[in-house]
Amino acid sequence: MNGVEGYMYPNEITLYWSVLIVLYPYITGLVAGAFILASLERVFRVEAVKPTYRLALLTALAFLLVAPLPLVLHLGHPFRSPEMYFTPHSTSAMAMFGYVYLWYLMAVLVLEIWLDYRRDIVLLSQSSKGLLRFVYKVMTLGSSNISPRSLAIDDRVGWIVTLIGIPSAFLLHGYVGFIFGSVKANPWWSSPLMPVVFIFSAMVSGIAGVMLLYMAISKLRKQVIDMRCVDSIAMYLFYIFIIDFSLEMLDLVHRIYEANESFNSLNFMVHTQLYFSQIVLQIGLGTITPLALLFLTQVVKLPEIARKYMYVLSGSLALIGVLAMRWNVVIGGQLFSKSFLGYTTYKMSLVTREGLLVAIFLTLLPLVFLWVLIKLLPPWPEKSAHAAAD
Amino acid sequence: MSVFKDAGHLFRFAGLFVLAFLIFLVVRHYIVPKSFGQYGHYRGASIGEIAARPVKFAGHETCETCHSDEAAKKSSGKHAHVNCEACHGALASHADDPSIMPVLPDTAVLCARCHTASAAKPKGFPQVDPASHYPGTPCNTCHQPHSPGMDAGGAK
Structure with a gap:
């Protein structure tokens, strides 16, 4: 049979979880990672990363708004999706997605952004005109109280929301890892380490993503990149990356040492079908190379321009590496037969509902949302409150 | 009281949540069928609806009442445990009205x-x-x- 080597059970020949299911954990990972970066400033008082605080929150929101789309497109029947809210099945992890998502969207992100921007929103509702004025008016919820005391209350409540948000971000992405890790029939997925590995790789991708966005947007706005901020982000990226890499290696070493009945089959798959995406892209280019580059920036005193290039390169490679990791988990887990005697092939379509074009569109869509959010709620001080106050 | 005054916007936000939750409850009340959860995580009334559908399979005992010769042949062969309608298709219509000839x-x-x-x-x-x-x-x-x-x- 075309694309099949050895023996596959009939229901294993076609892959049911497509490239969109690769994108889903990738996008939610960016959300969780971006939020953790924002919480560094808010909860852990890392002042150096402050310039990216609001950008990180808006990035998290933009990506979170797109996060359910790959699932809806994959499943079809979008009108059935509210059923997960109306009749939730509490014993199914997948069926609980709606509530995990809604909690993170409304109780954490939207609330935190609203609290942080409330002063700006009130000022903008007074200074802007036309439809935009109406939009800001609605966003104020009819309250224009920006007294120092009310802002102090906002700050305190925002701090509590962020504090709740950190375990929520872990819950959101740990949940995605749990979905895979709890599939006991699939030895490629079934591992209690899966949620933890997902969380740390999410933090890597989110932090790298916001760092790149900050540098790119600063460049586009012809603003000076705050190197103290980028240096701090790169340092955190390096530390988190080390933990992520260690966990992934722990998982690998554990699998090799345990060498259970699936090992030969999976080992063969990693050396053949997944060689490029796992060994070359995920481990070589996507993990070891950016780790080495970040290590260099930490131990050698490099000029600013060199550091910038190295951050851009290592950030981009980290994003590619995490995407490759999601690919290897989702697609890799469906390429081998549970009989351990054969392998199938994933042939990605181009223009179908679950094809490459839709995947590219969904990857770019959060950037469009982010652009709209930045226009509506400028994250930089000189354009927001101060400009409105003038 | 000034704490409540300065935190008024937070109550508005909370009020929005409460309002959304109430709307959700109302919509849920009308959208979720009354018999949902009666027996399990599905619509209880669906059992009656499915039971009310016309029967499509006659069952091999019905076939054998007329086709005893074929039944005798089958019972001694390798296909003894294969039901008639597994190969011939659902034939309750033919059993009810033998003039309807199956293909x-x-x-x-x-x-x-x-x-x-x-x-x-x-x-x-x-x-x-x-x-x-x-x-x-x-x-x-x-x-x-x-x-x-x-x-x-x-x-x-």
Whole structure:
């Protein structure tokens, strides 16, 4: 049979979880990672990363708004999706997605952004005109109280929301890892380490993503990149990356040492079908190379321009590496037969509902949302409150 | 009281949540069918609706009341435990009104469903590759479907 080597059970020949299911954990990972970066400033008082605080929150929101789309497109029947809210099945992890998502969207992100921007929103509702004025008016919820005391209350409540948000971000992405890790029939997925590995790789991708966005947007706005901020982000990226890499290696070493009945089959798959995406892209280019580059920036005193290039390169490679990791988990887990005697092939379509074009569109869509959010709620001080106050 | 005054916007936000939750409850009340959860995580009334559908299968006992000769042949062969309607299709309509004549299955297609060679099947199970085993020839040219085996001769 075309694309099949050895023996596959009939229901294993076609892959049911497509490239969109690769994108889903990738996008939610960016959300969780971006939020953790924002919480560094808010909860852990890392002042150096402050310039990216609001950008990180808006990035998290933009990506979170797109996060359910790959699932809806994959499943079809979008009108059935509210059923997960109306009749939730509490014993199914997948069926609980709606509530995990809604909690993170409304109780954490939207609330935190609203609290942080409330002063700006009130000022903008007074200074802007036309439809935009109406939009800001609605966003104020009819309250224009920006007294120092009310802002102090906002700050305190925002701090509590962020504090709740950190375990929520872990819950959101740990949940995605749990979905895979709890599939006991699939030895490629079934591992209690899966949620933890997902969380740390999410933090890597989110932090790298916001760092790149900050540098790119600063460049586009012809603003000076705050190197103290980028240096701090790169340092955190390096530390988190080390933990992520260690966990992934722990998982690998554990699998090799345990060498259970699936090992030969999976080992063969990693050396053949997944060689490029796992060994070359995920481990070589996507993990070891950016780790080495970040290590260099930490131990050698490099000029600013060199550091910038190295951050851009290592950030981009980290994003590619995490995407490759999601690919290897989702697609890799469906390429081998549970009989351990054969392998199938994933042939990605181009223009179908679950094809490459839709995947590219969904990857770019959060950037469009982010652009709209930045226009509506400028994250930089000189354009927001101060400009409105003038 | 100034704490409440300065935190008024927070109550507005909370109020929005409460309002959204109330709207959700109202919509849920009208959208979720009344019998949902009556027996399990599904609509209880669906059982009655499914039970009310017309019966499509007659059951082999019904077939055997008229086709006792075929039933006798089948009972001694390898297909003794294959139900009549597994091959002939759902025939409650024919059982209710014998003048409605069923279409005989195309054995070249029908038999291949079970007997096409596959490594997943037990070795003792009769299997052929339809592409090389007299392709296009109906199986019942040589095999007797009710009591299969070459000894039984062709179609009867």
